[in-house]
Amino acid sequence: MKLSVVIPAYNEEENIENTIMKIYEILSTRQIPHEFVIIDDASTDSTPKILENLKRSYPVRTFRNEKNMKLGYTLRRGFKEAEGDVVFYTDCDLPCLPSVIPYALEIMTTYNAHIVFAYRLDRTGEGFLRSLYSRIYNFIIRILFGLRVRDVNFACKLIRKEVLENVNLSSNGSFIDAELLIKAKRKGYSILQFGTDYFPRLRGKSTLAGVGIILKIFKEMLKCRISMWLGKE
Numbered sequence: 001m002k003l004s005v006v007i008p009a010y011n012e013e014e015n016i017e018n019t020i021m022k023i024y025e026i027l028s029t030r031q032i033p034h035e036f037v038i039i040d041d042a043s044t045d046s047t048p049k050i051l052e053n054l055k056r057s058y059p060v061r062t063f064r065n066e067k068n069m070k071l072g073y074t075l076r077r078g079f080k081e082a083e084g085d086v087v088f089y090t091d092c093d094l095p096c097l098p099s100v101i102p103y104a105l106e107i108m109t110t111y112n113a114h115i116v117f118a119y120r121l122d123r124t125g126e127g128f129l130r131s132l133y134s135r136i137y138n139f140i141i142r143i144l145f146g147l148r149v150r151d152v153n154f155a156c157k158l159i160r161k162e163v164l165e166n167v168n169l170s171s172n173g174s175f176i177d178a179e180l181l182i183k184a185k186r187k188g189y190s191i192l193q194f195g196t197d198y199f200p201r202l203r204g205k206s207t208l209a210g211v212g213i214i215l216k217i218f219k220e221m222l223k224c225r226i227s228m229w230l231g232k233e
């Protein structure tokens with residue numbers, strides 16, 4: 001079984017190398033065949049240059065969006081490019097320990113699950129406001145879509161490629177995580193969650209909590225809900 005590690009990157013010159021190195025270390029030690037698929041969302045810092053260098057030492061394939069397309073579009077591109085049987089998706093600032101990857105793989109094979117993903121056991125590092133927003137968001141997703149999960153947006157998800165090929169994703173923004181889980185569940189795929197520790201970003205800026213990003217989530221969420229009500233999905 002080959003694993004594709006898909007990571008979206010936007011101006012991550014301070015994190016990208018460290019993240020790839022740490023994940024590579026554990027996957028090669030455990031002899032898990034893998035590749036990295038890094039989608040650079042039109043970074044304006046030295047991320048592309050660093051990625052070119054990393055290709056010499058690690059199994060990295062990179063793709064670059066012509067212009068900044070945001071998280072959902074970028075992830076969908078990464079999912080399409082992934083050549084593995086299973087995809088692990090995380091963030092450039094590595095919010096979880098890399099050791100959760102073999103752990104999640106173990107859960108996936110033991111329980112024959114289609115998606116295995118983590119929720120944060122302790123969100124202190126996220127800050128009070130972010131943590132509150134995130135709880136409200138999880139609640140709204142539960143009410144609107146009947147999806148009972150603890151931490152929709154936590155970027156630590158292991159997904160069988162088969163699911164990505166059969167679920168039709170269309171979000172360009174950060175609604176993508178919810179869209180994936182909602183549509184996968186509707187198609188009857190099994191999803192399993194496990195708790196893990198959360199490691200907040202130490203370097204670089206968090207860019208996904210702005211008003212524009214949140215408005216886009218709501219717009220795409222309503223679009224998805226309405227098209228499901230209309231039977232289009």
Ligand SMILES: Nc1nc2c(ncn2[C@@H]2O[C@H](COP(=O)(O)OP(=O)(O)O)[C@@H](O)[C@H]2O)c(=O)[nH]1
Binds near residue numbers: 075206
């Ligand atoms: N595709 C894309 N990814 C982004 C953008 N902004 C941030 N990211 C990536 O999304 C991931 C999470 O970003 P981060 O700022 O840490 O968000 P947070 O963890 O929600 O605060 C990282 O891998 C970023 O590089 C963007 O405009 N487009």
Ligand SMILES: [Mg+2]
Binds near residue numbers: 093095201206
């Ligand atoms: Mg982050």
